[in-house]
Amino acid sequence: MLLRAALLLALVPLAGLAAGAADYVRLPGGAFRSVLKYEDAPGRQKIAPFELMKRPVTNAEFLAFVKKDPRWRRDKVARVFADASYLEHWDGHAAIGRKALPAQPVVHVSWFAAQAYCKARSARLPTWSEWEYAAAADETRRDARADPAWRERILSWYSRPNPKVLPRAGLQAPNAYGVQDLHGLAWEWTDDFSALLVSGDNRNQGDADTMKFCGAGALSMDDRENYAVLMRVAMLSSLEAANTTGNLGFRCAKDVP
Amino acid sequence: MKNGSKLLFVVAFALACVTSAQARKTPLPSDSVYQLDVQLLDQDGKRQPWSAQRGKPRLVTMFYTSCQYICPLIVDSGKAVERQLSPAERARIGITLISMDPVRDTPKALSAVVAKRKLDTRRWTLTSPRKGDVRQVAGVLGVRYRELADGEFNHTSALVLLDAQGRVLARTEKMGSQPDPEFVAAVKRALR
Numbered sequence: 001m002l003l004r005a006a007l008l009l010a011l012v013p014l015a016g017l018a019a020g021a022a023d024y025v026r027l028p029g030g031a032f033r034s035v036l037k038y039e040d041a042p043g044r045q046k047i048a049p050f051e052l053m054k055r056p057v058t059n060a061e062f063l064a065f066v067k068k069d070p071r072w073r074r075d076k077v078a079r080v081f082a083d084a085s086y087l088e089h090w091d092g093h094a095a096i097g098r099k100a101l102p103a104q105p106v107v108h109v110s111w112f113a114a115q116a117y118c119k120a121r122s123a124r125l126p127t128w129s130e131w132e133y134a135a136a137a138d139e140t141r142r143d144a145r146a147d148p149a150w151r152e153r154i155l156s157w158y159s160r161p162n163p164k165v166l167p168r169a170g171l172q173a174p175n176a177y178g179v180q181d182l183h184g185l186a187w188e189w190t191d192d193f194s195a196l197l198v199s200g201d202n203r204n205q206g207d208a209d210t211m212k213f214c215g216a217g218a219l220s221m222d223d224r225e226n227y228a229v230l231m232r233v234a235m236l237s238s239l240e241a242a243n244t245t246g247n248l249g250f251r252c253a254k255d256v257p
Numbered sequence: 258m259k260n261g262s263k264l265l266f267v268v269a270f271a272l273a274c275v276t277s278a279q280a281r282k283t284p285l286p287s288d289s290v291y292q293l294d295v296q297l298l299d300q301d302g303k304r305q306p307w308s309a310q311r312g313k314p315r316l317v318t319m320f321y322t323s324c325q326y327i328c329p330l331i332v333d334s335g336k337a338v339e340r341q342l343s344p345a346e347r348a349r350i351g352i353t354l355i356s357m358d359p360v361r362d363t364p365k366a367l368s369a370v371v372a373k374r375k376l377d378t379r380r381w382t383l384t385s386p387r388k389g390d391v392r393q394v395a396g397v398l399g400v401r402y403r404e405l406a407d408g409e410f411n412h413t414s415a416l417v418l419l420d421a422q423g424r425v426l427a428r429t430e431k432m433g434s435q436p437d438p439e440f441v442a443a444v445k446r447a448l449r
Contacts, residue, residue: 040405079287080397111396194395195403197411241396 024051024254025178032133035145035226036196036233047133052126053251055170055180056188057117059090060102062109065117067094072113079242081112086244103168105186105249111241114189118252125191126253128236132229135182137175145226154183154228162247183228187235189250196237285311289423290397297355297384300367307394308423310382314447315351315419319400321358321410322366330432332374334416337436338444339380346448352381355394357402357410359385399428418443 031044038045066072066087075093077086087108091097109117111125118124126134138144145151167185174180182188239248285291291308298304316335320328335352342350356362367383370376376383386394395402402412418427418440427443 038406040407040409040411078285078289078292080290080292112393115393192392192403194392194401197401197403197413237401240399241393 023054025054026051026256027130027134027177027179029133032129032136034129034132035229036132045129045133047129049256050126050130051254051256052130052134052177052179053253054174054178056105056186056249056251057114058103058169059096059100059106062087062106062117063090063094063096063102065120069116069120072116077113081242082110083242083244085246086110086113088244089246101165101168103170104166105169105181107166107186107246107249108244109189109249110244111189111193111239113244114250115191117250121252123252123254125189125250127192128190128196128233130253131182131188131190134175134177134179135229137177137179139173140176142176145229151226151228157184158228158231166247186247186249187232187245189248190236191253193236193239194241196233286422286424288425290317290419290425291423293390293393293397295386295390295394297386298359298364300364300371300378300383302364307386310351310353311421311423313349313351313421314426314444315353316444317353317355317398317417317419318415319355319357319395319398319402319412320414321356322362322370323358323408324410330434331414331416332370332376333434334429334432334436335381336374337434338416338441341436341441342444342448346445347380349448350380350444354381354383355398356383356385357391357395357400357412358404358408359388359391361408416440418447420447 027047027050029047029049032047033044066074070076071078073093074087074090085108087093087106089100089108091099096102115125136143136145138147138150141147169185170180172180172184175182235248285308291311293307295307296304297307297310316338318331318335320331322328331354335354339347339350339352356367362385367385371378371381371383391402394400398415398417400413400415402410404410414430414432416429416432416437417425420426426447427440429437429440431437431440
Protein backbone atom coordinates (compact mmCIF):
# COMPACT_ATOMS: atom_id res chain seq x y z
CA MET A 1 0.00 0.00 0.00
CA LEU A 2 2.70 2.40 1.08
CA LEU A 3 4.78 1.25 -1.84
CA ARG A 4 1.95 1.90 -4.25
CA ALA A 5 1.47 5.39 -2.87
CA ALA A 6 5.18 6.08 -3.26
CA LEU A 7 5.09 4.85 -6.84
CA LEU A 8 2.12 7.02 -7.60
CA LEU A 9 3.88 10.05 -6.14
CA ALA A 10 6.92 9.31 -8.25
CA LEU A 11 4.86 9.06 -11.42
CA VAL A 12 2.87 12.23 -10.98
CA PRO A 13 5.77 14.62 -11.55
CA LEU A 14 6.84 12.70 -14.65
CA ALA A 15 3.40 13.10 -16.15
CA GLY A 16 3.50 16.79 -15.31
CA LEU A 17 6.87 17.13 -16.99
CA ALA A 18 5.76 15.55 -20.23
CA ALA A 19 2.83 17.89 -20.45
CA GLY A 20 4.37 21.13 -19.28
CA ALA A 21 7.94 21.19 -20.59
CA ALA A 22 9.10 24.70 -21.44
CA ASP A 23 5.64 26.09 -21.03
CA TYR A 24 5.60 29.86 -21.32
CA VAL A 25 3.00 32.44 -20.47
CA ARG A 26 2.77 35.83 -22.06
CA LEU A 27 3.04 38.92 -19.87
CA PRO A 28 1.72 42.20 -21.23
CA GLY A 29 4.37 44.51 -19.78
CA GLY A 30 3.80 48.19 -19.22
CA ALA A 31 4.97 50.92 -16.89
CA PHE A 32 6.27 49.36 -13.68
CA ARG A 33 7.40 50.90 -10.41
CA SER A 34 10.54 49.05 -9.26
CA VAL A 35 11.62 48.79 -5.64
CA LEU A 36 14.95 50.06 -6.96
CA LYS A 37 15.54 53.70 -7.65
CA TYR A 38 17.23 54.20 -11.00
CA GLU A 39 18.78 57.64 -10.76
CA ASP A 40 19.34 57.73 -14.50
CA ALA A 41 15.73 56.82 -15.29
CA PRO A 42 13.43 58.09 -12.56
CA GLY A 43 9.80 57.09 -12.39
CA ARG A 44 8.32 53.93 -13.79
CA GLN A 45 10.30 51.39 -15.81
CA LYS A 46 8.94 50.46 -19.20
CA ILE A 47 8.61 46.70 -19.57
CA ALA A 48 8.03 45.39 -23.09
CA PRO A 49 5.67 42.41 -23.50
CA PHE A 50 7.55 39.14 -22.99
CA GLU A 51 7.06 35.45 -22.32
CA LEU A 52 8.18 33.74 -19.13
CA MET A 53 8.34 30.06 -18.21
CA LYS A 54 5.45 29.12 -15.96
CA ARG A 55 7.76 27.46 -13.49
CA PRO A 56 11.51 27.08 -12.93
CA VAL A 57 13.58 24.62 -14.99
CA THR A 58 13.63 21.20 -13.32
CA ASN A 59 16.36 18.61 -12.71
CA ALA A 60 14.85 16.38 -15.40
CA GLU A 61 14.88 19.18 -17.98
CA PHE A 62 18.42 20.18 -17.09
CA LEU A 63 19.56 16.56 -17.28
CA ALA A 64 18.19 16.31 -20.82
CA PHE A 65 20.17 19.45 -21.68
CA VAL A 66 23.51 18.20 -20.33
CA LYS A 67 23.01 14.87 -22.07
CA LYS A 68 22.59 16.71 -25.34
CA ASP A 69 25.46 19.13 -24.70
CA PRO A 70 28.10 17.33 -22.60
CA ARG A 71 30.12 20.55 -22.23
CA TRP A 72 27.71 21.33 -19.38
CA ARG A 73 28.11 17.97 -17.67
CA ARG A 74 29.44 18.14 -14.13
CA ASP A 75 32.61 16.25 -15.09
CA LYS A 76 33.23 18.26 -18.26
CA VAL A 77 32.22 21.84 -17.48
CA ALA A 78 35.02 24.41 -17.67
CA ARG A 79 35.74 25.68 -14.17
CA VAL A 80 35.63 29.26 -15.42
CA PHE A 81 31.89 28.78 -16.13
CA ALA A 82 30.82 26.90 -12.99
CA ASP A 83 32.36 26.51 -9.55
CA ALA A 84 33.11 23.24 -7.79
CA SER A 85 29.60 22.78 -6.37
CA TYR A 86 27.98 22.77 -9.84
CA LEU A 87 25.25 20.06 -9.87
CA GLU A 88 26.82 18.56 -6.73
CA HIS A 89 23.42 17.31 -5.56
CA TRP A 90 23.20 14.90 -8.48
CA ASP A 91 24.48 11.34 -8.19
CA GLY A 92 26.56 11.45 -11.33
CA HIS A 93 27.33 13.49 -14.40
CA ALA A 94 24.43 11.97 -16.30
CA ALA A 95 22.09 10.90 -13.50
CA ILE A 96 20.05 12.81 -10.98
CA GLY A 97 20.13 10.03 -8.43
CA ARG A 98 18.47 9.72 -5.07
CA LYS A 99 19.28 13.05 -3.47
CA ALA A 100 17.29 15.03 -6.01
CA LEU A 101 13.94 14.49 -7.72
CA PRO A 102 13.31 14.99 -11.44
CA ALA A 103 10.53 17.53 -10.85
CA GLN A 104 12.39 19.68 -8.34
CA PRO A 105 13.76 22.94 -9.67
CA VAL A 106 17.39 22.48 -10.72
CA VAL A 107 19.76 24.28 -8.35
CA HIS A 108 23.57 24.39 -8.10
CA VAL A 109 23.68 25.92 -11.58
CA SER A 110 25.81 28.89 -12.57
CA TRP A 111 24.67 31.92 -14.58
CA PHE A 112 26.72 30.65 -17.54
CA ALA A 113 24.97 27.27 -17.41
CA ALA A 114 21.51 28.85 -17.03
CA GLN A 115 22.24 31.15 -19.93
CA ALA A 116 23.43 28.26 -22.12
CA TYR A 117 20.30 26.27 -21.29
CA CYS A 118 17.96 29.08 -22.31
CA LYS A 119 19.99 29.82 -25.43
CA ALA A 120 19.73 26.18 -26.48
CA ARG A 121 15.95 26.61 -26.32
CA SER A 122 15.99 29.81 -28.38
CA ALA A 123 15.23 31.74 -25.20
CA ARG A 124 17.13 33.90 -22.71
CA LEU A 125 17.12 34.58 -19.00
CA PRO A 126 14.65 37.24 -17.87
CA THR A 127 16.01 40.65 -16.98
CA TRP A 128 15.77 41.78 -13.37
CA SER A 129 12.98 44.21 -14.30
CA GLU A 130 10.99 41.46 -15.99
CA TRP A 131 11.43 39.16 -13.01
CA GLU A 132 10.50 41.86 -10.51
CA TYR A 133 7.45 42.80 -12.57
CA ALA A 134 6.22 39.20 -12.79
CA ALA A 135 6.92 38.62 -9.09
CA ALA A 136 4.88 41.64 -7.97
CA ALA A 137 1.66 39.73 -8.62
CA ASP A 138 -0.25 37.48 -6.26
CA GLU A 139 -2.95 35.02 -7.26
CA THR A 140 -5.49 37.69 -8.15
CA ARG A 141 -3.71 41.03 -8.49
CA ARG A 142 -0.98 42.04 -10.90
CA ASP A 143 0.58 44.26 -8.28
CA ALA A 144 0.00 43.05 -4.74
CA ARG A 145 3.04 44.71 -3.26
CA ALA A 146 1.22 47.36 -1.27
CA ASP A 147 -0.69 44.70 0.63
CA PRO A 148 1.00 44.08 4.01
CA ALA A 149 -0.51 40.59 4.18
CA TRP A 150 1.10 39.62 0.88
CA ARG A 151 4.44 41.05 1.97
CA GLU A 152 4.20 39.12 5.20
CA ARG A 153 3.43 35.90 3.33
CA ILE A 154 6.41 36.01 0.96
CA LEU A 155 8.71 37.28 3.66
CA SER A 156 7.87 34.32 5.87
CA TRP A 157 9.29 32.06 3.16
CA TYR A 158 12.53 34.02 3.00
CA SER A 159 12.89 33.85 6.75
CA ARG A 160 12.56 30.06 6.84
CA PRO A 161 15.77 28.07 6.59
CA ASN A 162 16.16 26.13 3.35
CA PRO A 163 14.10 22.95 3.50
CA LYS A 164 16.02 19.67 3.48
CA VAL A 165 14.00 18.63 0.46
CA LEU A 166 12.98 21.23 -2.11
CA PRO A 167 9.31 20.96 -3.12
CA ARG A 168 8.55 20.14 -6.74
CA ALA A 169 8.27 22.95 -9.26
CA GLY A 170 4.75 23.93 -10.28
CA LEU A 171 2.94 23.00 -7.06
CA GLN A 172 2.05 26.51 -5.95
CA ALA A 173 -0.98 28.41 -7.20
CA PRO A 174 -0.26 30.47 -10.35
CA ASN A 175 -0.12 34.23 -9.95
CA ALA A 176 -2.37 36.64 -11.87
CA TYR A 177 -0.23 36.13 -15.00
CA GLY A 178 -0.25 32.34 -14.68
CA VAL A 179 3.35 32.16 -13.42
CA GLN A 180 4.25 29.84 -10.53
CA ASP A 181 6.97 29.60 -7.91
CA LEU A 182 8.45 33.10 -8.22
CA HIS A 183 8.36 33.15 -4.44
CA GLY A 184 8.42 30.28 -2.03
CA LEU A 185 10.61 27.77 -3.87
CA ALA A 186 14.07 28.72 -5.10
CA TRP A 187 15.93 31.90 -5.96
CA GLU A 188 16.49 32.59 -9.65
CA TRP A 189 19.21 33.98 -11.90
CA THR A 190 18.46 36.97 -14.08
CA ASP A 191 20.27 37.79 -17.30
CA ASP A 192 21.53 41.11 -15.92
CA PHE A 193 22.24 39.99 -12.34
CA SER A 194 25.61 41.73 -12.63
CA ALA A 195 23.91 45.03 -13.47
CA LEU A 196 22.60 45.24 -9.92
CA LEU A 197 25.23 47.61 -8.59
CA VAL A 198 23.60 48.49 -5.36
CA SER A 199 25.37 50.32 -2.62
CA GLY A 200 23.90 51.22 0.73
CA ASP A 201 24.72 54.87 0.38
CA ASN A 202 26.13 56.03 -2.90
CA ARG A 203 26.30 59.67 -2.06
CA ASN A 204 29.62 59.56 -0.21
CA GLN A 205 31.88 61.10 -2.80
CA GLY A 206 35.42 59.90 -2.47
CA ASP A 207 34.30 56.73 -0.77
CA ALA A 208 36.34 53.72 -1.90
CA ASP A 209 33.17 52.04 -3.12
CA THR A 210 31.96 54.88 -5.29
CA MET A 211 35.39 55.04 -6.91
CA LYS A 212 34.69 51.65 -8.39
CA PHE A 213 31.86 53.06 -10.44
CA CYS A 214 32.22 54.91 -13.67
CA GLY A 215 29.67 57.64 -13.98
CA ALA A 216 26.74 58.52 -11.85
CA GLY A 217 23.48 56.62 -11.69
CA ALA A 218 24.09 54.03 -9.02
CA LEU A 219 21.05 52.16 -7.83
CA SER A 220 19.49 52.66 -4.48
CA MET A 221 16.55 51.15 -2.69
CA ASP A 222 13.37 53.08 -3.23
CA ASP A 223 11.02 50.88 -1.27
CA ARG A 224 12.71 49.80 1.91
CA GLU A 225 9.53 48.11 3.10
CA ASN A 226 9.72 45.46 0.41
CA TYR A 227 12.34 43.32 2.15
CA ALA A 228 11.60 40.17 0.20
CA VAL A 229 12.50 41.73 -3.13
CA LEU A 230 15.41 43.65 -1.64
CA MET A 231 16.83 40.36 -0.37
CA ARG A 232 16.75 39.06 -3.94
CA VAL A 233 18.63 42.12 -5.12
CA ALA A 234 21.20 41.79 -2.35
CA MET A 235 21.69 38.10 -3.14
CA LEU A 236 22.03 38.60 -6.91
CA SER A 237 24.40 41.51 -6.49
CA SER A 238 26.68 39.38 -4.33
CA LEU A 239 27.08 36.59 -6.90
CA GLU A 240 29.74 35.93 -9.50
CA ALA A 241 28.66 34.40 -12.81
CA ALA A 242 30.29 31.03 -12.07
CA ASN A 243 28.80 30.70 -8.58
CA THR A 244 26.30 27.98 -7.75
CA THR A 245 24.25 27.51 -4.59
CA GLY A 246 21.79 24.99 -3.23
CA ASN A 247 18.76 27.26 -3.53
CA LEU A 248 19.46 29.13 -6.76
CA GLY A 249 17.87 28.01 -10.02
CA PHE A 250 16.42 29.77 -13.04
CA ARG A 251 13.67 29.97 -15.64
CA CYS A 252 13.86 31.28 -19.21
CA ALA A 253 12.11 34.16 -20.95
CA LYS A 254 11.47 35.12 -24.57
CA ASP A 255 10.84 38.30 -26.49
CA VAL A 256 7.40 38.53 -27.99
CA PRO A 257 7.85 38.49 -31.75
CA MET B 258 80.74 25.20 -41.57
CA LYS B 259 78.59 27.93 -42.97
CA ASN B 260 76.13 25.36 -44.34
CA GLY B 261 76.15 23.56 -41.02
CA SER B 262 75.07 26.64 -39.08
CA LYS B 263 72.43 27.35 -41.70
CA LEU B 264 71.08 23.85 -41.26
CA LEU B 265 71.12 24.29 -37.49
CA PHE B 266 69.17 27.50 -37.88
CA VAL B 267 66.59 25.81 -40.12
CA VAL B 268 66.21 22.96 -37.67
CA ALA B 269 65.87 25.34 -34.73
CA PHE B 270 63.31 27.39 -36.63
CA ALA B 271 61.30 24.30 -37.52
CA LEU B 272 61.41 23.16 -33.91
CA ALA B 273 60.25 26.57 -32.71
CA CYS B 274 57.32 26.44 -35.12
CA VAL B 275 56.37 22.98 -33.94
CA THR B 276 56.47 24.00 -30.27
CA SER B 277 54.39 27.13 -30.74
CA ALA B 278 51.88 25.22 -32.85
CA GLN B 279 51.70 22.62 -30.09
CA ALA B 280 51.21 25.31 -27.46
CA ARG B 281 48.15 26.45 -29.38
CA LYS B 282 46.89 22.93 -29.80
CA THR B 283 47.16 21.96 -26.13
CA PRO B 284 43.73 22.11 -24.56
CA LEU B 285 42.97 25.25 -22.59
CA PRO B 286 42.97 24.88 -18.81
CA SER B 287 39.48 24.50 -17.38
CA ASP B 288 39.76 27.79 -15.50
CA SER B 289 41.01 29.85 -18.46
CA VAL B 290 38.93 32.88 -19.47
CA TYR B 291 39.76 31.93 -23.08
CA GLN B 292 37.26 29.08 -22.69
CA LEU B 293 34.72 31.77 -23.51
CA ASP B 294 33.98 31.49 -27.21
CA VAL B 295 33.76 35.18 -28.17
CA GLN B 296 35.17 37.25 -31.01
CA LEU B 297 36.92 40.56 -30.36
CA LEU B 298 37.20 43.36 -32.93
CA ASP B 299 40.38 45.40 -32.40
CA GLN B 300 41.46 48.97 -33.16
CA ASP B 301 42.73 47.87 -36.58
CA GLY B 302 39.40 46.33 -37.52
CA LYS B 303 40.70 42.79 -37.10
CA ARG B 304 38.20 40.28 -35.67
CA GLN B 305 39.68 37.32 -33.80
CA PRO B 306 38.63 34.87 -31.10
CA TRP B 307 39.60 36.12 -27.63
CA SER B 308 41.62 32.90 -27.27
CA ALA B 309 43.98 34.12 -30.04
CA GLN B 310 45.51 36.26 -27.26
CA ARG B 311 46.86 33.14 -25.62
CA GLY B 312 50.62 32.86 -25.40
CA LYS B 313 51.78 35.60 -23.03
CA PRO B 314 50.71 37.04 -19.69
CA ARG B 315 48.23 39.88 -20.06
CA LEU B 316 46.62 42.67 -18.14
CA VAL B 317 42.95 42.78 -19.03
CA THR B 318 40.34 45.33 -18.12
CA MET B 319 36.95 46.56 -19.32
CA PHE B 320 36.20 50.15 -20.30
CA TYR B 321 34.35 52.27 -22.85
CA THR B 322 35.76 55.12 -24.86
CA SER B 323 33.12 57.80 -24.23
CA CYS B 324 33.47 57.51 -20.46
CA GLN B 325 34.32 60.82 -18.81
CA TYR B 326 35.05 59.80 -15.26
CA ILE B 327 36.97 56.75 -14.23
CA CYS B 328 37.83 55.19 -17.60
CA PRO B 329 40.78 57.53 -18.28
CA LEU B 330 42.01 56.27 -14.92
CA ILE B 331 41.79 52.71 -16.22
CA VAL B 332 44.28 53.54 -18.98
CA ASP B 333 46.40 55.36 -16.37
CA SER B 334 46.39 52.22 -14.24
CA GLY B 335 47.67 50.09 -17.11
CA LYS B 336 50.36 52.64 -17.86
CA ALA B 337 51.31 52.83 -14.18
CA VAL B 338 51.94 49.08 -14.08
CA GLU B 339 53.83 49.32 -17.38
CA ARG B 340 56.15 51.97 -15.91
CA GLN B 341 57.14 49.61 -13.10
CA LEU B 342 58.44 47.04 -15.58
CA SER B 343 61.90 46.72 -17.12
CA PRO B 344 62.14 46.94 -20.95
CA ALA B 345 62.63 43.15 -21.06
CA GLU B 346 59.52 42.61 -18.90
CA ARG B 347 57.51 45.06 -20.98
CA ALA B 348 58.39 43.09 -24.11
CA ARG B 349 56.79 39.98 -22.60
CA ILE B 350 53.43 41.38 -21.49
CA GLY B 351 50.23 42.27 -23.33
CA ILE B 352 47.57 44.77 -22.21
CA THR B 353 44.02 44.25 -23.45
CA LEU B 354 41.16 46.70 -22.98
CA ILE B 355 37.71 45.27 -23.72
CA SER B 356 34.81 47.64 -24.33
CA MET B 357 31.39 47.24 -22.71
CA ASP B 358 29.96 49.59 -25.36
CA PRO B 359 30.51 47.79 -28.69
CA VAL B 360 27.89 49.85 -30.51
CA ARG B 361 29.90 53.06 -30.16
CA ASP B 362 33.37 51.55 -29.71
CA THR B 363 34.12 50.85 -33.35
CA PRO B 364 37.72 50.34 -34.51
CA LYS B 365 37.76 54.07 -35.30
CA ALA B 366 36.76 55.05 -31.74
CA LEU B 367 39.26 52.56 -30.31
CA SER B 368 42.14 53.77 -32.48
CA ALA B 369 41.36 57.37 -31.47
CA VAL B 370 42.07 56.38 -27.85
CA VAL B 371 45.28 54.63 -28.93
CA ALA B 372 46.44 57.87 -30.59
CA LYS B 373 45.25 60.22 -27.86
CA ARG B 374 46.76 58.22 -25.01
CA LYS B 375 49.89 57.34 -27.05
CA LEU B 376 49.49 53.61 -26.44
CA ASP B 377 52.18 51.28 -27.78
CA THR B 378 50.27 48.76 -29.90
CA ARG B 379 53.06 46.22 -29.53
CA ARG B 380 51.59 45.74 -26.05
CA TRP B 381 48.18 47.42 -26.04
CA THR B 382 45.15 45.99 -27.80
CA LEU B 383 41.82 47.81 -27.60
CA THR B 384 38.86 45.62 -28.50
CA SER B 385 35.08 45.34 -28.65
CA PRO B 386 33.15 42.09 -28.28
CA ARG B 387 29.75 41.64 -29.94
CA LYS B 388 27.02 43.37 -27.95
CA GLY B 389 25.42 40.10 -26.88
CA ASP B 390 28.72 38.80 -25.53
CA VAL B 391 29.65 41.69 -23.22
CA ARG B 392 28.03 40.31 -20.07
CA GLN B 393 29.79 36.96 -20.52
CA VAL B 394 33.18 38.66 -20.84
CA ALA B 395 32.34 40.69 -17.73
CA GLY B 396 31.28 37.42 -16.06
CA VAL B 397 34.64 35.70 -16.43
CA LEU B 398 36.48 38.89 -15.41
CA GLY B 399 34.25 39.58 -12.40
CA VAL B 400 33.16 43.00 -13.69
CA ARG B 401 29.66 44.36 -13.00
CA TYR B 402 28.02 47.01 -15.16
CA ARG B 403 24.72 48.60 -16.06
CA GLU B 404 23.92 50.65 -19.13
CA LEU B 405 22.29 53.91 -18.12
CA ALA B 406 19.46 55.73 -19.83
CA ASP B 407 21.83 58.35 -21.26
CA GLY B 408 24.18 55.76 -22.80
CA GLU B 409 26.80 56.01 -20.07
CA PHE B 410 27.69 52.93 -18.04
CA ASN B 411 27.87 52.38 -14.35
CA HIS B 412 30.54 49.74 -13.73
CA THR B 413 33.13 48.31 -11.40
CA SER B 414 36.73 48.58 -12.54
CA ALA B 415 39.29 45.87 -12.20
CA LEU B 416 42.71 45.24 -13.64
CA VAL B 417 43.02 41.49 -14.09
CA LEU B 418 46.32 39.66 -14.58
CA LEU B 419 46.09 36.55 -16.76
CA ASP B 420 48.83 33.99 -17.31
CA ALA B 421 49.73 32.90 -20.84
CA GLN B 422 46.88 30.36 -20.79
CA GLY B 423 44.25 32.83 -19.58
CA ARG B 424 44.08 31.86 -15.92
CA VAL B 425 43.44 34.70 -13.48
CA LEU B 426 46.57 35.20 -11.38
CA ALA B 427 45.70 38.46 -9.62
CA ARG B 428 43.32 41.38 -9.73
CA THR B 429 43.20 44.88 -8.34
CA GLU B 430 40.40 47.40 -8.10
CA LYS B 431 42.78 50.22 -7.19
CA MET B 432 42.69 52.53 -10.18
CA GLY B 433 44.89 55.49 -11.04
CA SER B 434 48.50 56.42 -11.62
CA GLN B 435 49.64 55.04 -8.24
CA PRO B 436 49.99 51.32 -8.95
CA ASP B 437 48.92 48.71 -6.41
CA PRO B 438 52.30 47.32 -5.16
CA GLU B 439 50.98 43.81 -4.52
CA PHE B 440 49.53 43.68 -8.00
CA VAL B 441 52.78 44.91 -9.59
CA ALA B 442 54.66 42.21 -7.67
CA ALA B 443 52.27 39.60 -9.09
CA VAL B 444 52.83 40.93 -12.62
CA LYS B 445 56.61 40.71 -12.17
CA ARG B 446 56.31 37.15 -10.89
CA ALA B 447 54.23 36.22 -13.92
CA LEU B 448 56.89 37.60 -16.26
CA ARG B 449 59.82 35.72 -14.70
